[in-house]
Structures are given as structure tokens and as C-alpha cells.
Amino acid sequence: MSTFIQIILRSLETGSIYALAALGIIIIYRTSYTTNFAQGVVAMFNTFVVTFLFNKFGLPLWLAVIGGILSAILTGFLIDVLILRHTKNVSPVAKQIITLGLIMIVLGLAPIFFGVDPLRLPRLIESGDLGILGASISYNGLFNIALGLAIMTGMFYILQRTKWGLAIRTTASNEYVARLMGVPTKNVTMAAWGVAGVLGVIAGVMTAPMTSVTLNLMDEVQITALVACVLGGFQTFHGPVIGAYIMGIVRNLLLFYVSSVWGGQILYILILIFIVFRPYGLIGKKIVKKV
Amino acid sequence: MKAKKNIFQKHPAIGFILFGLLLALIPTLAEMGILKNGYVTTIGGTLIYAIAALGLNILLGWSGLISLGTAGFMGLAAYMSAYLTVDLNLPFEVSFFLAVLIPTLIGILVGLVSLKIEGLYLAIATLAVAEVLRKTFEELGKYTGGFSGKSADYPTLFGLFELDRTTTFYFIIFVLVIIMILTSNMMNGRLGRALNAMRGSEAAAQAMGVNLLTHRLIAFALATIFASVAGVLYVHFVKFSYPSTWSLAMSLNFLAIIIIGGLRSIYGTVLGAFIVYAVPDMFLKQIPFFEDLSYVLNGVLIILVIIFYPNGLISIGYDIRKLFRKLTKGGAKNE
Numbered sequence: 001m002s003t004f005i006q007i008i009l010r011s012l013e014t015g016s017i018y019a020l021a022a023l024g025i026i027i028i029y030r031t032s033y034t035t036n037f038a039q040g041v042v043a044m045f046n047t048f049v050v051t052f053l054f055n056k057f058g059l060p061l062w063l064a065v066i067g068g069i070l071s072a073i074l075t076g077f078l079i080d081v082l083i084l085r086h087t088k089n090v091s092p093v094a095k096q097i098i099t100l101g102l103i104m105i106v107l108g109l110a111p112i113f114f115g116v117d118p119l120r121l122p123r124l125i126e127s128g129d130l131g132i133l134g135a136s137i138s139y140n141g142l143f144n145i146a147l148g149l150a151i152m153t154g155m156f157y158i159l160q161r162t163k164w165g166l167a168i169r170t171t172a173s174n175e176y177v178a179r180l181m182g183v184p185t186k187n188v189t190m191a192a193w194g195v196a197g198v199l200g201v202i203a204g205v206m207t208a209p210m211t212s213v214t215l216n217l218m219d220e221v222q223i224t225a226l227v228a229c230v231l232g233g234f235q236t237f238h239g240p241v242i243g244a245y246i247m248g249i250v251r252n253l254l255l256f257y258v259s260s261v262w263g264g265q266i267l268y269i270l271i272l273i274f275i276v277f278r279p280y281g282l283i284g285k286k287i288v289k290k291v
Numbered sequence: 292m293k294a295k296k297n298i299f300q301k302h303p304a305i306g307f308i309l310f311g312l313l314l315a316l317i318p319t320l321a322e323m324g325i326l327k328n329g330y331v332t333t334i335g336g337t338l339i340y341a342i343a344a345l346g347l348n349i350l351l352g353w354s355g356l357i358s359l360g361t362a363g364f365m366g367l368a369a370y371m372s373a374y375l376t377v378d379l380n381l382p383f384e385v386s387f388f389l390a391v392l393i394p395t396l397i398g399i400l401v402g403l404v405s406l407k408i409e410g411l412y413l414a415i416a417t418l419a420v421a422e423v424l425r426k427t428f429e430e431l432g433k434y435t436g437g438f439s440g441k442s443a444d445y446p447t448l449f450g451l452f453e454l455d456r457t458t459t460f461y462f463i464i465f466v467l468v469i470i471m472i473l474t475s476n477m478m479n480g481r482l483g484r485a486l487n488a489m490r491g492s493e494a495a496a497q498a499m500g501v502n503l504l505t506h507r508l509i510a511f512a513l514a515t516i517f518a519s520v521a522g523v524l525y526v527h528f529v530k531f532s533y534p535s536t537w538s539l540a541m542s543l544n545f546l547a548i549i550i551i552g553g554l555r556s557i558y559g560t561v562l563g564a565f566i567v568y569a570v571p572d573m574f575l576k577q578i579p580f581f582e583d584l585s586y587v588l589n590g591v592l593i594i595l596v597i598i599f600y601p602n603g604l605i606s607i608g609y610d611i612r613k614l615f616r617k618l619t620k621g622g623a624k625n626e
Contacts, residue, residue, distance in 0.1 A: 035415065086598055093357050094597050096414055097550060100359075100543050101597075104590030107540070112584075219539075223422055226415045234412075261430050265423045272404060272416060279407045 006135035007252050013141045013206075015248025016148025020203040021218070021225035022232070022240040023155060024196035029234055030172035031192040032084055034095035038102035040222025042079070043200030044215065045106050046072040048114045050205055051121045051213045061124060068201045076197030080190045110215060121208035144206050151202065152241060155195075159237055168192065224251075231271055233281025243282060247271075303475045310558075311468035314338070318457045332529075333572045335460045338467050339524045341564035344548040345474055345557065346517025351546070352554035353478055354510040355490030356405060357414045359542045361518050363421030364394045366428060366537030368522030370435045373443035373532060378434075383446040383527075391519040398515025402508040421542060428534040440533040443526045459528050466524060470517060471557050477513075478555070486510060544568070547589045551596050553603025562605050566592070 021039060028036040050068035053059045059067065079102065087095055123140040130137055159165035170178040171188045179185050200218075207221055224247055225240075232243030247267065255263035275281070299306040317334055320326045343365050350356050368390040375386030401420055405413050428435045435441050445454045446462065454462060477483060485506050488496035497503060526532050544567055552563020571585030596603060 037414075083594060083598075090597060090601075093351075093355065093414075094601075096357065097546055098594050098597055100546060101590040101593030103539075104543060104547070104593070105587050108584060108587030108590065223418060227419055230408075230412055230415050265426050268419045268423050272419060275412070275416065276404055276407045279412070 002135045003256075005132065006137075007256055008249060009132070009135055009137045009141065009145075011249040011252040012145045012245070013137075014252070015245040016145050016152075017203045017206050017221055018224050018228055018244035018248050019152060019241045020148055020199045020206075021221050022228045022244040023152065023237070024199035024203075025225055025229050026234065026237055026240045027168075027192045027199075028196050029229070030237070031168060031175075031189045032080075032095075033092060034084075034099060035226065035229070035234075036099050036196065037096065037222070037226070038079075038099045038106065039196060039200055039225070040218035041103050041106040041110075042072070042075055042197060043204040043221075044218045045110055046075065046197065046201040047121070047204030047208055047213055047217060048110060048119070050201065051119045051208065052114060054121065055119060061122065065124075065201075065205055068205065069198050072197035072201040073194040076193035076195075077190055080193040084189070084193070085186070107215060118212035118214045121205065121213055123209040124205075140209070147202070148206075151199070156238065164191075224248075227268065227271055229281075230275055231281055233283045235280065236283050239281055239283035303479075304472045307468050307471040307475070307557075310471075310561075311464045314464050314467075315461055318460055327573075330573060331456065331460055333569055335456075335463055335528055336525075337564045337568040338463050338561075339521050339528060340545070340548065340568055341561045342467055342470055342524070343518045343521035344545045344552075344560045344564055345470055346514035346521075347545050348549045348554065348556075348560050349474065349478070349486070349517070350510050350514040352549060352556075353483060353486040353490065354507070356507065356510060358401075358417040358511075358514060359414050359539065359546075360398075360401065360417035360421040360424075361514070361545045362537045362539070362541035363424035364398060364515050364518040365522035365525065365541075366532065366534075367394045367397070367424055368519035369526035369532045369537075370428060370441055372523040373441045373526045374434050376446075376527075377441075377443055383448060387523050390523050391516055394519040394522075395512055395515045398511050398518075399508055402511030405507055405511065406504060418539065421537075421539065425534055425537055428537065435532075435534070438534060440531055441526075442531050444530065446527045456528075463524055463528060466520060467561075470520070471561075474557055482506075482509065544589070547593050549603075551589070551592050551604055553605035554601075556603060556605045559603050559605030563603070566604070 021043070024043075025036055025039050028034065028039070046068045049071045050064045053064035053067045054061055057064075083098060083102070084095075087098060090098070123138070125138070125140040125143055128139040130139060130142060157165075159168060167178070167183045167188050168191075170181065170183050171185045175185050178188075203221060204218060207217060211217065225244060228243035228247050229240040230243075231247065232239030232241070234240075250270075251264060251267050254266055258266060314334070317326065318331050321328050321331050343361055347358065347361050350358050371393060372386045372390035375381045375389060376383060379386075381389075397420075401417060404416055408416055429437060431437075445456065445459050447453045448462075452458075478486070485496065485501045488499060488501055489503065489506055493503060548563035548567045549560055550563070551566055552561070553559025567589055571588075600606075
């Protein structure tokens with residue numbers, strides 16, 4: 001039983017990383033109508049900024065994280081203003097390919113700025129474990145779970161209860177009508193890219209202490225988050241978040257109880273089979289296409 | 292306007308064969324010292340990538356279905372052919388056939404999935420498939436050599452002709468020309484028109500009697516066949532295969548090839564392959580700063596081409612000619 005609780009606690013920690021990344025992807029999908037494949041590499045880039053500020057400039061970690069958040073907002077804005085804003089007449093698949101092109105640009109630029117050596121980023125809370133029912137979790141892990149839930153709650157509060165959230169939701173449901181109603185859709189989209197960048201860098205800073213900061217830092221998180229979006233359905237904001245937590249938990253259960261080597265692949269295949277039977281995900285609704 | 296077609300438009304195969312003969316001069320030029328000897332390997336690799344990219348072009352260009360799994364299927368075929376020829380000592384032809392057949396069956400399964408999920412989801416689903424395949428290459432060390440990679444030899448045709456680097460290069464050209472002719476014939480015929488209709492509007496295509504199921508499966512099968520052929524050629528030309536080769540980065544390169552070169556263009560695909568693979572290797576490496584930037588340049592090119600020049604760089608010649616004609620005509624009117 002204590003192993004089971006241990007696994008669930010660890011899964012909640014990784015699940016909140018996946019959920020933050022998935023939320024970033026879905027916010028961009030809903031406002032810019034493209035699945036942002038570059039979310040992961042942009043997060044990787046900004047995590048490198050944090051690591052660089054911390055290691056090379058000797059800033060305290062919290063200040064370095066704030067620096068990373070600022071650079072994430074900046075990169076998000078830049079991507080929207082320089083590229084995505086000019087793609088009004090481009091087909092959805094071509095837009096996807098643009099974000100794939102972005103991956104190549106960021107992957108090419110990162111080594112020039114930060115070198116090729118893997119760097120280390122410590123945890124936000126260095127040490128300390130908490131025992132729960134025979135299972136133990138580090139304070140940092142607890143902090144990550146709490147921070148993830150807090151950010152998620154905050155985001156959903158903003159989306160559902162504030163004027164800005166209303167602007168985002170109207171833009172998401174119909175951009176043209178939203179513009180007619182006086183919603184500044186350009187600013188909404190730009191803000192969405194900024195918010196997605198911030199969510200990405202937070203996920204990156206949470207991931208970094210588990211491995212080292214390299215070009216591949218966010219690859220697994222990115223793929224899991226994308227699949228989580230498919231699992232949860234792209235039609236709602238909360239679907240992908242739920243999908244991300246489910247994936248975090250099921251992956252660790254499979255890795256522990258079924259196969260430590262093949263657990264990840266089994267999960268992907270199960271989800272592929274799942275979407276054959278429920279193409280719009282757990283929560284999604286079928287969109288009726290008109291000819 | 293002259294409606295008369297020249298011989299290349301009437302019989303595209305002649306053009307492809309001439310193109311192949313032209314490429315076949317490269318090893319001779321390298322022996323004469325006009326080209327660097329290493330270029331043969333570079334260009335051979337480029338042509339292999341062009342084969343896989345042609346398959347992706349059928350999928351993305353003609354049918355409008357995106358796939359990020361090309362590298363995964365190519366890798367699967369490469370590992371299978373290496374295992375079958377080296378460990379099981381099967382003849383090259385048999386292993387070629389098996390190494391193309393099995394990935395293709397998996398590709399058709401993906402095609403079945405694609406019927407259920409919409410355009411944007413498909414990229415993610417194929418990405419997940421490629422990820423599963425790549426992990427498999429890493430973990431099935433018994434067959435794939437794990438992280439240390441798997442090696443293979445130059446192919447032996449019909450058990451008689453042991454090929455070396457130059458003759459394998461000719462063999463690659465031979466396969467490329469055949470695949471170009473096949474693609475041209477299929478895409479200019481009924482199949483191509485059906486795929487085009489499907490890309491434009493699925494409902495309209497169905498109304499015209501195009502069976503979505505069969506045509507999607509055909510598109511996926513063709514793409515996987517071409518990718519597998521490229522994978523087999525790769526492992527027998529480069530002679531090595533590592534799990535890290537068959538990553539998302541390579542699938543992205545294939546996308547770059549067909550977007551930059553030109554969607555629905557056969558020569559465009561080859562041009563794109565040269566821009567993405569050969570140009571960085573042959574020219575950019577001479578310039579010190581640009582060496583690191585080739586990946587960035589490809590990314591920038593993708594974005595610029597999509598936004599400003601959706602037909603791809605292959606249509607530059609046509610557009611310049613049109614512009615020139617317009618200018619001279621305009622001049623004539625003014626006089």
C-alpha cells in the first residue's frame with residue numbers, strides 16, 4: 001500500500017508538470033488554432049535562461065526564475081508578433097508546420113547562446129522529506145504539486161470569472177465575431193502566447209532538477225502533453241489538464257506494475273487505441289462539419 | 292500562348308531518366324577530381340532522403356494528411372534489413388522485400404487510425420507512433436544493438452554482384468528514378484486526382500465517388516513504402532544505424548524538404564533534399580559562422596516559404612520567367 005501511495009504522489013508531481021505544459025498548448029490552440037509543437041523547445045530555451053542566470057551570473061534561484069519568466073513572456077510575444085500574426089490565410093496544417101519550423105530555429109540557436117554542455121539546476125527547496133502513510137515525498141515535490149494546482153486554479157478562475165478570461169473564451173469560440181464585438185483579439189492572442197511561455201518555463205524549472213538542462217530537456221514532457229491534449233480533447237480548457245494527470249498516474253503505474261522498460265510505449269499505444277474509439281477525447285464533443 | 296507540349300511534358304519519364312543519368316556522372320566527376328570525393332556520400336544520402344520525402348509529399352502534398360512518423364518507419368526498415376542480411380544471412384532482395392512489407396503493414400494501421408481523427412490530431416498520433424518505434428530501437432538491443440547501433444554491408448544483388456560505394460550510388464539513382472516515374476504516373480492519373488479531391492474537400496470527394504478509406508490507406512501505404520525503401524538504402528549505404536538518427540528532428544527535415552522544395556512537385560522534392568541536406572554539408576561548412584546555423588536556416592526557410600511562397604522554391608524559375616514575360620510585354624505596349 002505504501003508503494004502505491006508513493007507512486008501516486010510521484011505521479012502527481014510529474015502530472016502537474018505535464019498539466020502545465022498541456023495547459024500552455026491548449027491556450028494557444030484555442031486562440032491561434034494551431035497545435036504548438038514548439039512549446040517544449042521554447043520552454044527548454046527559457047529554462048536555459050534561468051540556469052544561465054543562476055550559474056553564470058550568480059543570481060539567487062527565485063530571481064533567476066523571475067528572469068526566465070520575463071524572457072518567456074518576451075519570446076511568446078515575439079513569436080506571435082513576428083510570425084503567427086502573419087498567418088491569417090495559412091491552412092491549419094501549414095500553421096502546425098510553422099511551429100515545427102520554430103523547433104528547428106530554437107534548437108539551432110540554443111547551443112549558440114548557451115553552449116552544448118549539460119548544465120545543472122537545483123531544486124527550489126533543497127532538502128527535506130515528508131512521510132505520508134509510510135510513503136515519503138520531498139518538500140520540493142509537494143511544493144511542485146501545490147504550485148501546479150495553484151496555477152491551474154488561478155488560470156481557471158481568470159478564464160471563467162474575469163473580463164480577460166471572457167475575452168479569451170470569446171476569441172476561442174469565434175475570433176471574427178469576437179473582433180466585431182470589440183474584443184482586442186490581437187492582444188488576446190499575444191497574451192495567450194505569453195502565458196503559454198510562462199507555463200512552459202515553470203514546467204521546465206520543475207523538470208530540470210530531475211535530469212540535467214540539455215537540448216532534450218522537454219522532449220518527453222512535450223510529447224506527453226500533446227498526447228494528453230488528444231486524450232482530454234481539444235474542445236475544453238480543463239480536458240487536457242485532466243488528461244495530463246491521468247497520463248502521469250497511469251504511466252507510473254504501468255512502469256511499476258507491468259514493465260519498467262515498455263510502460264511508456266504501452267501507454268501511448270493504449271491512448272492511440274482509445275482515440276480510435278473516442279476521437280474527440282474524454283471530454284470533447286463532436287464538431288459537426290458543414291459542407 | 293503556345294499549347295504545344297514539349298517532349299518532357301508529354302513523357303515525364305524521359306526527363307527523370309535524363310536526370311538520373313546526369314546524377315550518375317557524379318562519381319566519375321569525383322574520380323576526375325572536379326568534385327570532392329566525400330560529395331558522393333553526401334549526395335547519395337541526399338537522394339535517399341529525397342526518396343522518403345517523395346512518400347511524405349504524396350501524403351502531405353497530394354492528400355493533405357500530415358505525418359511526423361516518416362523517420363520512425365525509415366528506421367524500422369533500416370534495422371530490419373540490417374538484421375536480416377547480417378544476422379540471418381538472407382539475400383538482399385528477400386530482406387529488402389520483408390523490410391518494406393512489415394513497416395508498410397504498420398503504416399496501413401496508422402492509416403486506419405487516421406480515418407477516425409482529424410487533421411490536427413494526426414500529427415500528434417503519428418508523433419506518438421514514431422516515439423514508440425524509436426524507444427523500441429533503443430530497448431530491443433538483441434536485434435538493434437541498442438544505443439551502440441547496428442551495422443550493415445553494401446548490398447549484394449542476386450547473390451552475385453557485390454556492390455561498393457560507387458555502384459551502390461548507381462543503385463540508389465536507379466531506385467530514385469523508378470520511384471520518380473511511379474510517383475509521376477500515379478499522381479497524374481486517377482489516383483492523383485482522387486487524392487487531390489480528398490485534400491480539397493472530403494465531402495465533395497465522397498460525393499464524386501472517391502472512397503475515403505481505400506484512398507487514405509493507399510496514401511499511407513505509399514508513404515511508408517517509400518520511407519522503408521529509403522531506410523533499406525540508408526542502412527546499406529551509410530552502413531550504420533543508431534536510434535538517435537530516427538528522431539523527430541529527421542521527420543522535421545523531411546517536412547522541411549517538401550515544404551521548401553515544393554508541395555506536389557517531384558523535382559521540387561529533390562531540390563528540397565539538396566537544400567536541406569547537401570547545401571549545409573557542401574557549402575555552409577566552408578563559412579565558419581554558418582556551420583552551426585544550417586538548422587536555423589532551414590527553420591527560417593520553412594516559415595518564410597509557407598507565409599510568402601507557398602508553392603515552394605521549385606516554382607522560382609517559372610515565376611521569374613512569368614515576370615520577365617510580363618515586363619517585356621508591358622514594354623512592348625508602352626512603345
